[in-house]
Amino acid sequence: MRKIGIVGAGQAGLQLGLGLLKNGYQVVITSNQTPDQIRNGRVTSSQCMFDRALENERALGIDFWKDAPPVEGIQFSLVPGGQTAMQWSSRLDRPAQSIDQRVKMPRWMTEFEKAGGELRIADVDMAGLEALEQECDLVIVASGKGEIGKLFQRDETRSPFDKPQRSLALTYVHGMEPRKEHSAVNFNLMPGVGEYFVFPALTLSGPCEIMVFEGIPGGPMDNWANVKSPQEHLAESLRILKEFVPEEYARSKDCVLTDDLGILAGRFPPTVRKPVLALPNGAVALGMGDSVCLNDPITGQGSNNASHCAAAYLTAILEHGDRPYDAAFMQATFDRYWDYAQFVVGWTNNMLLPPPEHMVKILGTAQQNQKVAHWFVNGFNDPRTYFPTITDPALTDAFLAEAMGAAA
Structure with missing residues:
Protein backbone atom coordinates (compact mmCIF):
# COMPACT_ATOMS: atom_id res chain seq x y z
CA MET A 1 0.00 0.00 0.00
CA ARG A 2 1.44 3.35 -1.05
CA LYS A 3 1.88 6.01 1.61
CA ILE A 4 1.36 9.72 0.97
CA GLY A 5 2.50 12.47 3.33
CA ILE A 6 0.70 15.83 3.23
CA VAL A 7 1.93 18.93 5.06
CA GLY A 8 -1.03 21.19 5.83
CA ALA A 9 -4.57 20.48 7.00
CA GLY A 10 -6.58 23.00 5.01
CA GLN A 11 -9.04 22.75 2.12
CA ALA A 12 -6.50 21.25 -0.30
CA GLY A 13 -4.60 18.94 2.05
CA LEU A 14 -7.57 17.44 3.88
CA GLN A 15 -9.70 17.05 0.76
CA LEU A 16 -6.87 15.21 -0.98
CA GLY A 17 -6.10 13.12 2.10
CA LEU A 18 -9.72 12.03 2.50
CA GLY A 19 -9.91 11.19 -1.20
CA LEU A 20 -6.76 9.07 -1.02
CA LEU A 21 -8.03 7.16 2.01
CA LYS A 22 -11.21 6.30 0.12
CA ASN A 23 -9.01 4.78 -2.60
CA GLY A 24 -6.94 2.57 -0.31
CA TYR A 25 -3.84 4.71 0.26
CA GLN A 26 -2.10 5.23 3.57
CA VAL A 27 -2.05 8.94 4.39
CA VAL A 28 -0.35 11.01 7.05
CA ILE A 29 -1.26 14.70 7.37
CA THR A 30 0.70 17.14 9.50
CA SER A 31 -0.91 20.23 10.99
CA ASN A 32 0.65 22.89 13.18
CA GLN A 33 -2.64 23.17 15.08
CA THR A 34 -4.97 20.70 16.75
CA PRO A 35 -8.66 20.67 15.78
CA ASP A 36 -9.47 22.46 19.04
CA GLN A 37 -6.84 25.13 18.37
CA ILE A 38 -8.32 25.76 14.92
CA ARG A 39 -11.87 25.84 16.31
CA ASN A 40 -10.90 28.29 19.04
CA GLY A 41 -8.60 30.39 16.86
CA ARG A 42 -8.88 33.30 14.46
CA VAL A 43 -10.75 33.22 11.15
CA THR A 44 -8.44 32.49 8.24
CA SER A 45 -10.41 33.29 5.09
CA SER A 46 -13.77 34.13 3.56
CA GLN A 47 -14.01 30.87 1.53
CA CYS A 48 -17.12 31.34 -0.63
CA MET A 49 -17.23 28.13 -2.65
CA PHE A 50 -19.17 27.73 -5.87
CA ASP A 51 -20.97 24.65 -7.11
CA ARG A 52 -18.20 22.92 -9.05
CA ALA A 53 -15.94 23.05 -5.99
CA LEU A 54 -18.77 21.91 -3.73
CA GLU A 55 -19.33 18.99 -6.10
CA ASN A 56 -15.79 17.79 -5.30
CA GLU A 57 -16.87 17.57 -1.65
CA ARG A 58 -20.16 15.87 -2.48
CA ALA A 59 -18.28 13.25 -4.50
CA LEU A 60 -16.23 12.35 -1.41
CA GLY A 61 -19.19 12.46 0.99
CA ILE A 62 -17.68 15.27 3.06
CA ASP A 63 -20.36 17.91 2.42
CA PHE A 64 -21.63 18.04 6.00
CA TRP A 65 -23.28 21.48 5.85
CA LYS A 66 -26.24 21.07 3.50
CA ASP A 67 -28.36 23.37 5.68
CA ALA A 68 -25.83 26.23 5.75
CA PRO A 69 -27.02 29.62 4.42
CA ILE A 99 -18.31 27.56 5.86
CA ASP A 100 -15.98 29.15 8.40
CA GLN A 101 -12.81 27.06 8.33
CA ARG A 102 -12.96 26.95 12.12
CA VAL A 103 -16.11 24.86 11.62
CA LYS A 104 -15.03 22.90 8.56
CA MET A 105 -11.43 21.85 9.16
CA PRO A 106 -11.86 20.36 12.65
CA ARG A 107 -14.74 18.23 11.32
CA TRP A 108 -12.68 17.08 8.36
CA MET A 109 -9.71 16.31 10.63
CA THR A 110 -11.96 14.12 12.76
CA GLU A 111 -13.33 12.37 9.68
CA PHE A 112 -9.79 11.86 8.38
CA GLU A 113 -8.75 10.04 11.55
CA LYS A 114 -12.01 8.03 11.63
CA ALA A 115 -11.24 6.86 8.07
CA GLY A 116 -7.81 5.55 9.14
CA GLY A 117 -5.60 8.53 8.36
CA GLU A 118 -2.79 9.58 10.68
CA LEU A 119 -2.93 13.17 11.89
CA ARG A 120 0.29 14.55 13.36
CA ILE A 121 0.47 17.87 15.16
CA ALA A 122 3.84 19.35 14.27
CA ASP A 123 5.54 22.32 12.67
CA VAL A 124 7.34 20.90 9.65
CA ASP A 125 10.57 22.50 8.43
CA MET A 126 13.02 21.32 5.79
CA ALA A 127 14.40 18.64 8.11
CA GLY A 128 10.86 17.53 8.84
CA LEU A 129 10.15 17.31 5.11
CA GLU A 130 13.18 15.09 4.64
CA ALA A 131 12.09 12.84 7.50
CA LEU A 132 8.57 12.59 6.06
CA GLU A 133 9.99 11.77 2.63
CA GLN A 134 11.96 8.88 4.14
CA GLU A 135 8.77 7.15 5.30
CA CYS A 136 6.40 8.11 2.46
CA ASP A 137 6.30 7.37 -1.25
CA LEU A 138 5.23 10.96 -1.99
CA VAL A 139 5.32 14.18 0.05
CA ILE A 140 2.99 17.06 -0.80
CA VAL A 141 3.19 20.53 0.73
CA ALA A 142 -0.25 22.12 1.05
CA SER A 143 0.67 24.84 3.54
CA GLY A 144 0.59 27.90 1.34
CA LYS A 145 0.55 30.80 3.80
CA GLY A 146 3.12 29.30 6.17
CA GLU A 147 6.88 29.57 5.96
CA ILE A 148 7.32 26.14 4.42
CA GLY A 149 5.23 27.09 1.41
CA LYS A 150 7.65 29.93 0.71
CA LEU A 151 10.42 27.41 0.09
CA PHE A 152 9.01 26.88 -3.39
CA GLN A 153 10.61 29.13 -6.02
CA ARG A 154 8.54 32.03 -7.34
CA ASP A 155 7.64 31.62 -11.02
CA GLU A 156 8.55 35.02 -12.47
CA THR A 157 6.79 34.35 -15.76
CA ARG A 158 3.43 33.70 -14.05
CA SER A 159 3.67 36.25 -11.21
CA PRO A 160 3.30 39.79 -12.58
CA PHE A 161 3.11 41.42 -9.13
CA ASP A 162 6.02 41.53 -6.70
CA LYS A 163 4.12 43.38 -3.97
CA PRO A 164 0.60 43.29 -2.49
CA ARG A 267 -1.78 41.75 2.66
CA PHE A 268 0.23 39.53 0.35
CA PRO A 269 1.41 39.57 -3.28
CA PRO A 270 -0.42 37.18 -5.62
CA THR A 271 2.19 34.54 -6.45
CA VAL A 272 2.59 31.43 -8.58
CA ARG A 273 5.48 29.17 -7.55
CA LYS A 274 7.24 26.30 -9.24
CA PRO A 275 5.72 23.04 -7.99
CA VAL A 276 8.81 20.89 -7.41
CA LEU A 277 10.92 21.49 -4.30
CA ALA A 278 14.37 19.89 -4.20
CA LEU A 279 15.27 18.71 -0.69
CA PRO A 280 18.87 18.74 0.60
CA ASN A 281 18.98 14.94 0.59
CA GLY A 282 18.28 14.83 -3.15
CA ALA A 283 14.59 13.94 -2.86
CA VAL A 284 11.73 16.12 -4.13
CA ALA A 285 8.39 17.32 -2.75
CA LEU A 286 5.31 18.53 -4.61
CA GLY A 287 3.54 21.81 -3.83
CA MET A 288 -0.22 22.19 -4.01
CA GLY A 289 -2.92 24.77 -3.31
CA ASP A 290 -1.74 28.14 -2.03
CA SER A 291 1.87 26.97 -1.79
CA VAL A 292 2.06 27.07 -5.59
CA CYS A 293 -0.86 29.30 -6.64
CA LEU A 294 -1.78 32.09 -4.22
CA ASN A 295 -4.42 34.47 -5.59
CA ASP A 296 -5.75 37.76 -4.28
CA PRO A 297 -9.28 37.14 -2.90
CA ILE A 298 -10.84 39.81 -5.15
CA THR A 299 -12.56 37.13 -7.27
CA GLY A 300 -13.38 34.81 -4.36
CA GLN A 301 -11.55 31.85 -5.87
CA GLY A 302 -9.09 30.80 -3.13
CA SER A 303 -10.92 27.83 -1.61
CA ASN A 304 -12.34 26.93 -5.01
CA ASN A 305 -8.81 26.75 -6.39
CA ALA A 306 -7.70 24.60 -3.45
CA SER A 307 -10.57 22.21 -4.05
CA HIS A 308 -9.90 21.90 -7.78
CA CYS A 309 -6.19 21.43 -7.10
CA ALA A 310 -6.94 18.59 -4.68
CA ALA A 311 -9.27 16.97 -7.22
CA ALA A 312 -6.67 17.22 -10.01
CA TYR A 313 -3.92 15.81 -7.79
CA LEU A 314 -6.14 12.93 -6.64
CA THR A 315 -6.84 11.94 -10.23
CA ALA A 316 -3.15 12.20 -11.14
CA ILE A 317 -2.06 10.01 -8.21
CA LEU A 318 -4.69 7.37 -8.90
CA GLU A 319 -3.76 7.24 -12.60
CA HIS A 320 -0.05 6.98 -11.80
CA GLY A 321 -0.38 3.57 -10.21
CA ASP A 322 2.78 2.13 -8.65
CA ARG A 323 5.30 4.09 -10.71
CA PRO A 324 7.83 6.34 -8.92
CA TYR A 325 6.72 9.82 -7.91
CA ASP A 326 9.60 11.64 -9.52
CA ALA A 327 10.01 15.29 -10.49
CA ALA A 328 8.48 14.63 -13.92
CA PHE A 329 5.33 13.24 -12.29
CA MET A 330 5.17 16.26 -9.98
CA GLN A 331 5.47 18.77 -12.82
CA ALA A 332 2.87 16.91 -14.89
CA THR A 333 0.51 16.81 -11.91
CA PHE A 334 0.81 20.56 -11.38
CA ASP A 335 0.38 21.13 -15.13
CA ARG A 336 -2.91 19.21 -14.98
CA TYR A 337 -4.10 21.68 -12.34
CA TRP A 338 -2.60 24.69 -14.16
CA ASP A 339 -4.73 23.84 -17.20
CA TYR A 340 -7.58 25.16 -15.06
CA ALA A 341 -5.83 27.55 -12.67
CA GLN A 342 -4.22 29.67 -15.41
CA PHE A 343 -7.62 31.12 -16.24
CA VAL A 344 -8.38 31.96 -12.62
CA VAL A 345 -4.98 33.60 -12.21
CA GLY A 346 -5.35 35.63 -15.40
CA TRP A 347 -8.84 36.83 -14.52
CA THR A 348 -7.96 37.62 -10.90
CA ASN A 349 -4.80 39.54 -11.74
CA ASN A 350 -6.66 41.58 -14.35
CA MET A 351 -9.34 42.47 -11.79
CA LEU A 352 -6.62 44.09 -9.68
CA LEU A 353 -5.84 46.56 -12.48
CA PRO A 354 -7.97 49.45 -13.81
CA PRO A 355 -10.56 47.76 -16.07
CA PRO A 356 -10.07 48.06 -19.83
CA GLU A 357 -12.89 49.56 -21.87
CA HIS A 358 -14.24 46.23 -23.11
CA MET A 359 -14.63 44.94 -19.52
CA VAL A 360 -16.50 48.12 -18.59
CA LYS A 361 -18.79 47.38 -21.55
CA ILE A 362 -19.55 43.91 -20.21
CA LEU A 363 -20.54 45.22 -16.79
CA GLY A 364 -22.56 48.06 -18.30
CA THR A 365 -24.40 45.76 -20.71
CA ALA A 366 -25.18 43.32 -17.90
CA GLN A 367 -27.32 46.01 -16.29
CA GLN A 368 -29.56 45.97 -19.37
CA ASN A 369 -29.27 42.37 -20.55
CA GLN A 370 -30.00 39.40 -18.31
CA LYS A 371 -28.16 36.97 -20.58
CA VAL A 372 -24.91 38.90 -20.10
CA ALA A 373 -25.54 39.26 -16.37
CA HIS A 374 -26.22 35.52 -16.01
CA TRP A 375 -23.11 34.64 -18.01
CA PHE A 376 -20.86 36.87 -15.95
CA VAL A 377 -22.25 35.81 -12.57
CA ASN A 378 -22.05 32.11 -13.35
CA GLY A 379 -18.50 32.50 -14.57
CA PHE A 380 -17.49 32.61 -10.91
CA ASN A 381 -18.36 28.92 -10.83
CA ASP A 382 -16.03 28.20 -13.75
CA PRO A 383 -13.82 31.16 -14.81
CA ARG A 384 -12.73 29.31 -17.93
CA THR A 385 -16.05 30.33 -19.49
CA TYR A 386 -14.86 33.95 -19.59
CA PHE A 387 -12.13 33.04 -22.06
CA PRO A 388 -11.35 34.06 -24.71
CA THR A 389 -14.26 36.56 -24.61
CA ILE A 390 -12.69 38.86 -22.01
CA THR A 391 -9.23 38.81 -23.58
CA ASP A 392 -10.05 40.53 -26.88
CA PRO A 393 -12.21 43.65 -27.37
CA ALA A 394 -13.42 42.30 -30.74
CA LEU A 395 -14.59 39.05 -29.14
CA THR A 396 -16.26 41.01 -26.34
CA ASP A 397 -18.10 43.19 -28.85
CA ALA A 398 -19.24 40.14 -30.82
CA PHE A 399 -20.52 38.45 -27.66
CA LEU A 400 -22.39 41.54 -26.50
CA ALA A 401 -23.87 42.15 -29.95
CA GLU A 402 -25.16 38.57 -30.08
CA ALA A 403 -26.65 38.88 -26.58
CA MET A 404 -28.34 42.19 -27.37
CA GLY A 405 -29.62 40.84 -30.68
CA ALA A 406 -31.15 37.82 -28.95
CA ALA A 407 -32.83 40.08 -26.41
CA ALA A 408 -34.26 42.28 -29.15
Missing part, protein backbone atom coordinates in the same frame (compact mmCIF):
# COMPACT_ATOMS: atom_id res chain seq x y z
CA PRO A 70 -26.98 29.53 0.61
CA VAL A 71 -25.41 32.17 -1.62
CA GLU A 72 -27.98 32.33 -4.41
CA GLY A 73 -26.59 35.02 -6.68
CA ILE A 74 -24.18 37.90 -7.19
CA GLN A 75 -24.90 41.63 -7.28
CA PHE A 76 -22.51 44.15 -8.82
CA SER A 77 -22.53 47.83 -7.94
CA LEU A 78 -20.32 50.66 -9.21
CA VAL A 79 -20.11 53.26 -6.45
CA PRO A 80 -17.93 56.29 -7.32
CA GLY A 81 -17.80 58.96 -4.64
CA GLY A 82 -20.36 57.18 -2.48
CA GLN A 83 -23.05 57.36 -5.19
CA THR A 84 -24.37 54.20 -6.85
CA ALA A 85 -23.89 54.69 -10.59
CA MET A 86 -24.68 51.14 -11.71
CA GLN A 87 -26.24 48.11 -10.05
CA TRP A 88 -27.47 44.74 -11.29
CA SER A 89 -27.69 41.16 -10.13
CA SER A 90 -28.31 37.64 -11.37
CA ARG A 91 -28.86 34.26 -9.81
CA LEU A 92 -26.35 31.44 -9.80
CA ASP A 93 -27.59 28.27 -11.49
CA ARG A 94 -26.75 26.42 -8.26
CA PRO A 95 -26.05 28.12 -4.93
CA ALA A 96 -22.63 28.74 -3.46
CA GLN A 97 -21.75 28.27 0.21
CA SER A 98 -19.28 29.59 2.78
CA GLN A 165 -2.05 44.89 -4.69
CA ARG A 166 -4.67 45.27 -1.96
CA SER A 167 -4.89 45.88 1.78
CA LEU A 168 -7.19 43.10 2.95
CA ALA A 169 -9.58 42.71 5.86
CA LEU A 170 -12.36 40.36 6.95
CA THR A 171 -15.15 41.06 9.42
CA TYR A 172 -17.57 38.29 10.48
CA VAL A 173 -20.84 39.81 11.76
CA HIS A 174 -24.34 39.07 13.01
CA GLY A 175 -27.29 41.41 12.63
CA MET A 176 -27.04 42.52 9.00
CA GLU A 177 -30.30 43.27 7.22
CA PRO A 178 -30.77 40.62 4.48
CA ARG A 179 -31.08 41.48 0.82
CA LYS A 180 -34.71 41.74 -0.29
CA GLU A 181 -34.55 39.68 -3.50
CA HIS A 182 -32.34 36.68 -2.71
CA SER A 183 -29.11 36.00 -0.88
CA ALA A 184 -26.01 37.02 -2.81
CA VAL A 185 -22.47 38.17 -2.87
CA ASN A 186 -22.86 41.94 -2.99
CA PHE A 187 -19.78 43.11 -4.89
CA ASN A 188 -19.11 46.87 -4.80
CA LEU A 189 -16.45 48.59 -6.90
CA MET A 190 -15.24 52.00 -5.70
CA PRO A 191 -12.92 53.49 -8.34
CA GLY A 192 -9.62 54.66 -6.88
CA VAL A 193 -10.55 53.29 -3.44
CA GLY A 194 -10.96 49.53 -3.72
CA GLU A 195 -13.64 46.86 -3.50
CA TYR A 196 -16.05 45.62 -0.87
CA PHE A 197 -18.04 42.42 -0.98
CA VAL A 198 -20.24 40.70 1.55
CA PHE A 199 -22.17 37.42 1.64
CA PRO A 200 -23.89 34.97 4.00
CA ALA A 201 -21.92 32.20 5.69
CA LEU A 202 -21.94 29.73 8.57
CA THR A 203 -19.67 30.34 11.54
CA LEU A 204 -19.25 28.87 15.03
CA SER A 205 -22.24 30.81 16.37
CA GLY A 206 -24.50 30.08 13.39
CA PRO A 207 -25.46 31.98 10.24
CA CYS A 208 -23.54 35.23 9.72
CA GLU A 209 -22.32 37.61 7.05
CA ILE A 210 -18.70 38.02 6.00
CA MET A 211 -17.51 41.48 5.05
CA VAL A 212 -14.45 41.51 2.77
CA PHE A 213 -12.52 44.76 2.26
CA GLU A 214 -10.01 45.18 -0.59
CA GLY A 215 -8.35 48.57 -0.28
CA ILE A 216 -5.84 50.04 -2.69
CA PRO A 217 -2.56 50.28 -0.68
CA GLY A 218 -2.05 53.77 0.71
CA GLY A 219 -5.66 54.72 -0.01
CA PRO A 220 -8.56 55.60 2.29
CA MET A 221 -9.43 51.94 2.94
CA ASP A 222 -5.89 51.12 4.05
CA ASN A 223 -6.03 51.95 7.75
CA TRP A 224 -6.05 48.48 9.33
CA ALA A 225 -2.56 48.83 10.81
CA ASN A 226 -3.92 51.47 13.20
CA VAL A 227 -6.73 49.22 14.46
CA LYS A 228 -5.90 47.91 17.93
CA SER A 229 -8.95 45.93 19.08
CA PRO A 230 -11.86 43.87 17.71
CA GLN A 231 -14.31 46.71 18.37
CA GLU A 232 -12.02 49.17 16.56
CA HIS A 233 -11.93 46.71 13.64
CA LEU A 234 -15.74 46.70 13.49
CA ALA A 235 -15.82 50.50 13.80
CA GLU A 236 -13.35 50.85 10.91
CA SER A 237 -15.45 48.45 8.82
CA LEU A 238 -18.56 50.56 9.40
CA ARG A 239 -16.66 53.81 8.78
CA ILE A 240 -15.59 52.56 5.36
CA LEU A 241 -19.14 51.54 4.47
CA LYS A 242 -20.68 54.78 5.68
CA GLU A 243 -18.24 56.87 3.65
CA PHE A 244 -17.87 54.83 0.48
CA VAL A 245 -20.84 52.41 0.22
CA PRO A 246 -23.81 54.06 1.97
CA GLU A 247 -26.32 51.46 0.72
CA GLU A 248 -24.31 48.72 2.39
CA TYR A 249 -23.91 50.79 5.56
CA ALA A 250 -27.68 51.17 5.82
CA ARG A 251 -28.15 47.41 6.24
CA SER A 252 -24.97 46.94 8.30
CA LYS A 253 -25.11 49.77 10.85
CA ASP A 254 -26.50 47.56 13.65
CA CYS A 255 -24.05 44.68 13.12
CA VAL A 256 -22.06 43.10 15.92
CA LEU A 257 -19.01 40.86 15.65
CA THR A 258 -19.65 37.12 15.66
CA ASP A 259 -16.71 36.85 18.08
CA ASP A 260 -13.51 38.72 18.89
CA LEU A 261 -11.51 36.37 16.65
CA GLY A 262 -13.88 36.81 13.70
CA ILE A 263 -11.64 39.50 12.20
CA LEU A 264 -8.51 39.46 10.06
CA ALA A 265 -6.32 42.01 8.29
CA GLY A 266 -3.18 41.68 6.18
